[in-house]
Amino acid sequence: RMIELSTLARQRYLDSGGDPNRASGSLHNENYMTAEEQQEFLILARALSGIYTNNGYVYCQGRSWKLPEVLNHD
Numbered sequence: 827r828m829i830e831l832s833t834l835a836r837q838r839y840l841d842s843g844g845d846p847n848r849a850s851g852s853l854h855n856e857n858y859m860t861a862e863e864q865q866e867f868l869i870l871a872r873a874l875s876g877i878y879t880n881n882g883y884v885y886c887q888g889r890s891w892k893l894p895e896v897l898n899h900d
Contacts, residue, residue: 827866827870828870828871828874831859831863831866831867832867834858834863835850835851835857835859835863836850838858839856839858842858844856879893
């Protein structure tokens with residue numbers, strides 16, 4: 827599904843006149859995914875990476891640390 831979302835966003839970029847020889851995406855402030863697609867992509871990426879948050883803590887590869895309050899959305 828992540829590949830499908832990436833392919834869809836890439837096609838939107840090209841359809842809008844984007845340079846086929848240049849990378850597109852949020853790093854260039856050119857996001858061609860809807861908010862819902864972005865959310866789905868992030869959920870899938872987090873599931874693949876094994877990183878998750880719970881009660882204001884981040885858990886990753888057997889380690890954990892407290893999130894700064896500004897990032898804590900639990």
